[in-house]
Amino acid sequence: MAAASLSPSRRAWQRFRRNRLGYWSLLIFCALVVLSLFAELLSNDRPLVVRYEGQTYWPMVHDYPETTFGGDFATPTDYLDPFIRQQITRGDNWAVYAPNPYGPKTLNYFAKAPNPSAPTVDNWLGTDDRGRDLLAQLIYGFRVSVLFALALTAIGTVLGIVTGAIQGFYGGRTDLAFQRFIEIWSAMPELYLLIIFSALLAPSLGLLLVLLSLFGWMGLSDYVRAEFLRNRQLDYVRAARAMGLTSGQIIWRHVLPNSLTPVVTFLPFRMSAAILALTSLDFLGLGVPPGTPSLGELLSQGKNNIDAWWISLSTFGVLVVTLLLLTFMGDALRDALDPRKQELA
Amino acid sequence: MSEGRTLLDIRKLRVAFNGQPVVHGLDLQIAPGEKLALVGESGSGKTVSALSLLGLVQNAQVSGQAWFQGQDLLTLDEKALRGVRGGDIAVVFQEPMTALNPLYTVGEQIAEVLQLKRGLTRAQAGAAVVELLAATGIAEPARRAGAFPHQLSGGQRQRALIAMALASRPRLLLADEPTTALDVTVRGQILDLLADLQRQHDMAVLLITHDLNLVRRFADRVAVMERGHLVEEGTVASVFAAPAHAYTRQLLASRPQRQVTESVSGAAPAPALLQARGLRVSYPVPLPGLRGWFRQGAFVALQDADFALAPGTTLGVVGESGSGKSTLALAVLGLVPHQGTLKVAGSDWPTARKAGQLRALRRRVQVVFQDPFSSLSPRMTVEQIVGEGLGIHEPALSAAQRRERVLEALADVGLLADRSEGAQWLSRYPHEFSGGQRQRLAIARALIVKPELLVLDEPTSALDVTVQRQVLELLQRLQRERGLSYLLITHDIDVIRAMAHEVLVMKDGQIVERGPCLPLLDSPVHPYTQTLVRMAD
Numbered sequence: 018m019a020a021a022s023l024s025p026s027r028r029a030w031q032r033f034r035r036n037r038l039g040y041w042s043l044l045i046f047c048a049l050v051v052l053s054l055f056a057e058l059l060s061n062d063r064p065l066v067v068r069y070e071g072q073t074y075w076p077m078v079h080d081y082p083e084t085t086f087g088g089d090f091a092t093p094t095d096y097l098d099p100f101i102r103q104q105i106t107r108g109d110n111w112a113v114y115a116p117n118p119y120g121p122k123t124l125n126y127f128a129k130a131p132n133p134s135a136p137t138v139d140n141w142l143g144t145d146d147r148g149r150d151l152l153a154q155l156i157y158g159f160r161v162s163v164l165f166a167l168a169l170t171a172i173g174t175v176l177g178i179v180t181g182a183i184q185g186f187y188g189g190r191t192d193l194a195f196q197r198f199i200e201i202w203s204a205m206p207e208l209y210l211l212i213i214f215s216a217l218l219a220p221s222l223g224l225l226l227v228l229l230s231l232f233g234w235m236g237l238s239d240y241v242r243a244e245f246l247r248n249r250q251l252d253y254v255r256a257a258r259a260m261g262l263t264s265g266q267i268i269w270r271h272v273l274p275n276s277l278t279p280v281v282t283f284l285p286f287r288m289s290a291a292i293l294a295l296t297s298l299d300f301l302g303l304g305v306p307p308g309t310p311s312l313g314e315l316l317s318q319g320k321n322n323i324d325a326w327w328i329s330l331s332t333f334g335v336l337v338v339t340l341l342l343l344t345f346m347g348d349a350l351r352d353a354l355d356p357r358k359q360e361l362a
Numbered sequence: 363m364s365e366g367r368t369l370l371d372i373r374k375l376r377v378a379f380n381g382q383p384v385v386h387g388l389d390l391q392i393a394p395g396e397k398l399a400l401v402g403e404s405g406s407g408k409t410v411s412a413l414s415l416l417g418l419v420q421n422a423q424v425s426g427q428a429w430f431q432g433q434d435l436l437t438l439d440e441k442a443l444r445g446v447r448g449g450d451i452a453v454v455f456q457e458p459m460t461a462l463n464p465l466y467t468v469g470e471q472i473a474e475v476l477q478l479k480r481g482l483t484r485a486q487a488g489a490a491v492v493e494l495l496a497a498t499g500i501a502e503p504a505r506r507a508g509a510f511p512h513q514l515s516g517g518q519r520q521r522a523l524i525a526m527a528l529a530s531r532p533r534l535l536l537a538d539e540p541t542t543a544l545d546v547t548v549r550g551q552i553l554d555l556l557a558d559l560q561r562q563h564d565m566a567v568l569l570i571t572h573d574l575n576l577v578r579r580f581a582d583r584v585a586v587m588e589r590g591h592l593v594e595e596g597t598v599a600s601v602f603a604a605p606a607h608a609y610t611r612q613l614l615a616s617r618p619q620r621q622v623t624e625s626v627s628g629a630a631p632a633p634a635l636l637q638a639r640g641l642r643v644s645y646p647v648p649l650p651g652l653r654g655w656f657r658q659g660a661f662v663a664l665q666d667a668d669f670a671l672a673p674g675t676t677l678g679v680v681g682e683s684g685s686g687k688s689t690l691a692l693a694v695l696g697l698v699p700h701q702g703t704l705k706v707a708g709s710d711w712p713t714a715r716k717a718g719q720l721r722a723l724r725r726r727v728q729v730v731f732q733d734p735f736s737s738l739s740p741r742m743t744v745e746q747i748v749g750e751g752l753g754i755h756e757p758a759l760s761a762a763q764r765r766e767r768v769l770e771a772l773a774d775v776g777l778l779a780d781r782s783e784g785a786q787w788l789s790r791y792p793h794e795f796s797g798g799q800r801q802r803l804a805i806a807r808a809l810i811v812k813p814e815l816l817v818l819d820e821p822t823s824a825l826d827v828t829v830q831r832q833v834l835e836l837l838q839r840l841q842r843e844r845g846l847s848y849l850l851i852t853h854d855i856d857v858i859r860a861m862a863h864e865v866l867v868m869k870d871g872q873i874v875e876r877g878p879c880l881p882l883l884d885s886p887v888h889p890y891t892q893t894l895v896r897m898a899d
Binding site for chain 2: 022024025026141251252253255256257258259260261262270271275
């Protein structure tokens with residue numbers, strides 16, 4: 018009896034788990050995202066902790082001038098400087114470095130190979146044409162992409178659900194007016210707007226988020242609208258109305274939970290579309306402000322330095338793996354929520 | 363078994379889905395020119411058995427033998443089966459709207475069969491189509507051949523489908539619930555047509571149905587299936603007269619019984635709980651062309667309806683699809699705007715809405731819908747579904763009190779034999795229940811707020827006959843015990859006969875006949891009522 022009393026969403030989750038590829042993709046993707054959230058611990062040009070002359074320093078959170086560690090200048094310490102390294106590791110002094118001792122913007126002035134450098138013991142995936150470590154850039158670039166995609170997906174989904182619900186539930190003139198508005202709005206040339214705005218305003222992730230969100234909700238809104246149009250006709254909604262529930266209560270308790278299937282199904286695909294959008298805008302130079310670690314900017318570097326194969330290849334690899342994981346998850350989710358499969362199961 | 367005596371010989375047919383057997387070794391023979399009815403309730407495997415012979419059931423594991431004209435259908439490959447399908451064995455499906463392709467005219471679809479199966483040329487086929495349609499009794503066959511499926515009525519579509527099945531001059535016709543989707547008055551015509559054609563073409567007909575009236579009217583022999591087993595087989599006369607198996611007896615006895623408190627004549631008439639005078643409901647429809655930009659047309663679904671319902675009695679509303687009876691139910695529920703007077707429990711919807719009394723009035727009028735699958739939200743538990751009304755109308759209740767009331771309601775509708783098993787019911791979801799149980803849940807949801815009037819919109823049409831009888835008995839008991847009033851909407855004369863005190867007969871949005879139930883059904887005056895009653899016998 019206990020096994021029989023699963024809610025529809027619990028049963029969908031069980032079907033999702035049965036798809037091993039999708040399930041493992043979800044686990045791996047989540048692990049990657051969590052790891053990238055702690056990128057500062059993984060890849061940082063500052064040591065995590067330094068013990069120097071009997072005192073403990075936390076360079077990760079505090080700036081210390083070079084004079085602290087016996088240097089000559091009062092400028093912030095460059096921990097890649099061989100002299101500083103020697104100072105903080107000599108005698109009883111010790112320092113704990115991140116596994117990859119470079120940040121995303123770190124320029125290694127003491128590198129042994131010319132830029133861009135092929136993979137070496139110092140730079141595991143090589144450096145880009147400005148001498149920044151590629152692995153560090155990929156880790157931080159992945160984080161920026163995923164967080165941006167999450168935010169864009171969340172905003173687009175909420176907007177899509179709200180607008181779709183209003184159109185579908187109220188129907189009639191509301192629906193008609195909204196549909197015409199969507200037709201006009203979707204005819205706006207999105208790319209030109211991006212180019213214009215990136216020329217007018219200082220480029221930033223926030224601006225990009227706003228601009229892409231302005232247009233990203235329309236596709237989903239149509240699906241939600243169709244689900245609402247169908248579900249509001251069903252008898253349980255009529256029964257709820259006869260029971261005296263308000264429209265808000267009916268939407269929230271009855272129609273919305275039963276209309277979320279397309280929303281959930283599209284989530285991973287929307288994520289991967291958002292990652293791709295950010296990457297391609299960065300590639301064109303319309304995306305994030307210069308200096309932000311970004312996969313698109315790396316790809317464009319790879320194009321400009323075609324013989325530096327490690328740049329394009331490793332970036333390409335990260336993109337492919339990310340998008341593949343998302344696509345596998347999406348496939349599994351679609352199967353799990355397919356009503357026809359539910360009948361067979 | 364000689365080949366000449368048997369047209370189709372099914373031996374040990376087993377059908378399974380994903381290892382779950384649904385037909386357990388069916389043995390059945392059909393003689394040439396015989397009318398055999400395969401009867402059973404939903405899930406008995408009757409349709410699956412028949413369609414699996416032609417390889418028309420997907421994802422099924424089929425074993426056994428099915429000898430037809432010297433070959434075993436179950437061993438044929440897809441190509442050979444295609445030759446048999448729509449050739450020597452033709453199928454008529456239940457739902458003529460979905461069985462016809464909406465993109466082609468009816469004539470084109472029939473001509474396709476003629477060209478494929480009989481090798482006619484286009485021109486010959488065109489003439490043959492009109493002939494076939496004429497044979498199925500469609501008026502103006504030449505014109506109808508050029509019509510698209512949506513331009514025909516349900517009965518005409520089913521006739522077109524039969525014409526299509528006949529196009530290949532089959533030896534065996536599989537008719538899968540051919541009249542279930544049709545209105546009562548049309549059902550008889552289609553059945554007579556099938557019988558006529560069967561005689562003319564000397565083909566065998568396997569009629570798959572759950573409707574015993576059809577079997578009695580149509581078949582020579584009947585086979586009864588229960589849960590994948592053939593439980594009884596014999597001539598219609600002998601099985602109906604002396605059913606041997608318990609299940610057959612149960613089926614035959616499932617005609618609903620009248621167990622209502624008859625109103626005492628001579629007692630002072632109580633004030634009506636529901637009273638309508640000149641009730642009219644219309645829906646806006648778009649007008650064609652430029653006019654549609656400025657004005658909307660109106661489709662009148664219900665007009666000039668006068669009726670009254672005394673407390674503790676049942677007002678039956680009978681009619682076919684499109685007669686406006688469901689619109690009447692929605693108007694009484696206050697879910698569609700109406701014109702004319704409609705007094706519900708001493709108030710009316712517009713007044714209640716203005717006075718802020720809408721919720722109070724909603725509590726007094728509740729509803730049970732036809733389809734138990736769409737009337738319960740699939741994502742809510744039993745406790746949420748049944749208890750929702752309490753949250754609205756008695757918000758002062760504590761969680762424990764509310765749960766107690768839900769259990770009480772479940773017990774009232776006969777879902778709980780024992781309170782102790784209640785806890786495990788509350789957290790279950792609708793998909794875990796059968797159709798009959800779901801309908802009881804819907805009744806519990808309505809009853810929990812203690813309504814005075816229950817609108818029953820085809821409450822048993824989607825249920826199997828044996829379950830239908832149980833649900834009707836429940837409704838009758840509730841009425842006797844609590845003095846509930848019912849507005850019962852149905853197309854089924856048997857249900858009306860068992861339940862109603864007063865009857866309205868509706869046709870095309872108007873009430874054509876009214877009166878006390880039994881006298882009206884025994885001697886109907888209006889020709890339409892006469893047809894309805896005749897079809898039910």
